[in-house]
Amino acid sequence: MVAFLVAIVTNYVTAELPGWAENKVLVWAVFGALAVVSLGLLFWERRLAAGAPDGGVRPVPLGRVAAGGHSMNPPAVSARVRGREAELERIGALVGGSGGGMVVVCGAGGLGKTTLAAEAAAQARAQGRVVLWIRWRDDPEQLGQDLAQAAHILGLPESRLEEARTGRVSLVDAVWEHLAGVKGWLIVVDNVDAPSRVGPGPEPVATYRGWLRPHGDGALLVTSRDTTRQTWGPDVGLIRLQPLPDDAGAAVLLDAAPHAGTSAEAGALAARLGGLPLGLNAAGTYLAVSTSRYRSFSAYQHALEAEFANLLGAEDPNAAADPDAARRIVRHTWDLSLDQLDRDGYTLARPVLQLLSLLEPAPVPRTLVTPELVTDATGLPATAATVDAALAGLHQYGLLHAPGADSPGPGSPAVGQLQLHPLVREVTAHTLTRPEPTATWLIAIDAHLTEAVGTVAGMPGRAGWPTARLLAPHLPAHLDRNTPHNFTTARNTLDDLATVLSAAGAASEELLLRRHVLDNESAVLGPDHPDTLASRNNLANVLGDLGEHQAAADLLQQVLTDTERILGPDHPDTLASRDNLANALNALGEHQAAADLLQQVLTDTERILGPDHPDTLASR
Numbered sequence: 001m002v003a004f005l006v007a008i009v010t011n012y013v014t015a016e017l018p019g020w021a022e023n024k025v026l027v028w029a030v031f032g033a034l035a036v037v038s039l040g041l042l043f044w045e046r047r048l049a050a051g052a053p054d055g056g057v058r059p060v061p062l063g064r065v066a067a068g069g070h071s072m073n074p075p076a077v078s079a080r081v082r083g084r085e086a087e088l089e090r091i092g093a094l095v096g097g098s099g100g101g102m103v104v105v106c107g108a109g110g111l112g113k114t115t116l117a118a119e120a121a122a123q124a125r126a127q128g129r130v131v132l133w134i135r136w137r138d139d140p141e142q143l144g145q146d147l148a149q150a151a152h153i154l155g156l157p158e159s160r161l162e163e164a165r166t167g168r169v170s171l172v173d174a175v176w177e178h179l180a181g182v183k184g185w186l187i188v189v190d191n192v193d194a195p196s197r198v199g200p201g202p203e204p205v206a207t208y209r210g211w212l213r214p215h216g217d218g219a220l221l222v223t224s225r226d227t228t229r230q231t232w233g234p235d236v237g238l239i240r241l242q243p244l245p246d247d248a249g250a251a252v253l254l255d256a257a258p259h260a261g262t263s264a265e266a267g268a269l270a271a272r273l274g275g276l277p278l279g280l281n282a283a284g285t286y287l288a289v290s291t292s293r294y295r296s297f298s299a300y301q302h303a304l305e306a307e308f309a310n311l312l313g314a315e316d317p318n319a320a321a322d323p324d325a326a327r328r329i330v331r332h333t334w335d336l337s338l339d340q341l342d343r344d345g346y347t348l349a350r351p352v353l354q355l356l357s358l359l360e361p362a363p364v365p366r367t368l369v370t371p372e373l374v375t376d377a378t379g380l381p382a383t384a385a386t387v388d389a390a391l392a393g394l395h396q397y398g399l400l401h402a403p404g405a406d407s408p409g410p411g412s413p414a415v416g417q418l419q420l421h422p423l424v425r426e427v428t429a430h431t432l433t434r435p436e437p438t439a440t441w442l443i444a445i446d447a448h449l450t451e452a453v454g455t456v457a458g459m460p461g462r463a464g465w466p467t468a469r470l471l472a473p474h475l476p477a478h479l480d481r482n483t484p485h486n487f488t489t490a491r492n493t494l495d496d497l498a499t500v501l502s503a504a505g506a507a508s509e510e511l512l513l514r515r516h517v518l519d520n521e522s523a524v525l526g527p528d529h530p531d532t533l534a535s536r537n538n539l540a541n542v543l544g545d546l547g548e549h550q551a552a553a554d555l556l557q558q559v560l561t562d563t564e565r566i567l568g569p570d571h572p573d574t575l576a577s578r579d580n581l582a583n584a585l586n587a588l589g590e591h592q593a594a595a596d597l598l599q600q601v602l603t604d605t606e607r608i609l610g611p612d613h614p615d616t617l618a619s620r
Helices: 002-014 023-051 084-094 113-126 141-151 158-165 171-179 245-257 263-273 277-289 299-309 323-327 331-344 349-357 371-378 384-396 422-430 438-457 466-479 487-506 507-524 530-547 548-569 574-589 591-609 614-619
Strands: 103-106 130-135 185-190 219-224 239-240
Touching: 084 103, 084 113, 084 219, 084 239, 103 113, 113 130, 113 185, 113 219, 130 548, 141 158, 141 171, 141 185, 158 171, 245 263, 245 277, 263 548, 277 299, 299 422, 323 331, 331 349, 331 384, 331 422, 331 507, 349 371, 349 384, 349 422, 349 438, 371 384, 371 438, 438 466, 438 487, 466 487, 466 507, 487 507, 487 530, 507 530, 530 548, 530 574, 548 574, 574 591, 574 614, 591 614
Parallel strands: 103 219, 103 239, 130 185, 185 219
Antiparallel strands: none
16 A cells, blocks of 8 residues: 555656646645555554454464474374273264364373373374374463464465464464364364463353364364363363273283282282372383382382382472473372462362371261361361362362262262372372471361261261261271370260261271270270270170171170179179170070070179169060
């Protein structure tokens, strides 16, 4: 436009001038007006090139795409992928299908999402598909460049890229309009752990107007730690990875270290590592090195108890500055998710995870994790809303499992519960500063466990039974921590919960508590203390409830002998012990012996308490 105006002025200057042109004032006025118009058009053109402020299409700098960009080859898979056959089949069906679409492989760090995607890419390439690999760099503009390069490789014309350069068309729309008409491709976008930053613009991924869409005629595969349907929307297939089963985990270990032991030993180590592929690979790599101190699966598993910090909890000095390095280290891989949650405003996510890691490796009742517990333990202000948000964030990134929450149905838990993966729990607990804040946090946990048991014991009818069963695995450690300085209170807490469990018919959970109480009483009070004798009697009754009648009868006979010796033959506890032994003998089918013993109890009760005493009537 500017050149055109210059040409007009030039023609007026060089051609034969009309009469009016002899008026110099008029000529210079016209020339000045044309110059102003030219400059205005020039600035307007530059404004368009910089992008319209009113929401119009912005041009895109695409020089790197035209130059070919960087390699988009998928990473090689160094070992056979085990235990993911169903997931690979599902991805293969999408890649080989006619409709295309998008699938997200998601789960906590360390579950092998990238490895699974790389194996799927290798299979797709073997089937003749065009496979393009993009590594998310937490940069939406770079993702746009990479997807434009991928579309260019798949035939997006240079003319359409030119239109995006000059702002005549939206690049994201140009890319996906092209991908919607091209078949036979697989694009992998790896490690999209912050989907809210994908862009372009602030709209969430689930609107499908950004860089990630399920509308192509090929297959788009995304890996991410974000596991929520809300993030990815209704039109995306979610493949939530779980830890490997023991047999698949054993195969991973045997692939890496075939001479380190038997399949059963490898399976035991795989179970100890919770089936986490990152942990399995770390163990297998260690065992494969000829200079390692431990060369067998059994030796490595045994060493974990004493040397967890050296084997799986070791720090990497590069992890803080290099996310890729952090992803490869068991100790650091979950820090990436926790850091992201903190940036997203979930400030309690890390301390809540640390708090849960100090409990036992069993489901925790949701009602235990209160704002009061968080504040008492950590000293941080907490509300019901911020604790809810922290738990939701941990669940979103796969660090926290809520059994039954993802697939509610008839078999769902009756009460809310929370559970950590064994290695997530162990690594998190290991990285806490000791002795503080651990000591302070455990004191708060113990206080709230005692309070929770009191609440459950005070509930009417069956209301507290489901929570009681969830609390049971966490109470033995509670007693251990409070022995001997607060022994009686802690022991009574276990006894109170055991009574609730007895009423609930939860014999296995009750047995756990009865055994632990007896072991601690024997050590603290001695084997002949009346409380210890009563606990032995309680344990025998639970064994009978579990059908172990012979073991119950043998223990009750021993209790009766000791009670007669210590308390005398006429003590009420001795009479009760005889009655319990008679019931055990009856359960064994020794009915005559049971009847004889009960007759003795009745005779003694009538003599000691009188014929009308309630205990006499019960004995009769």
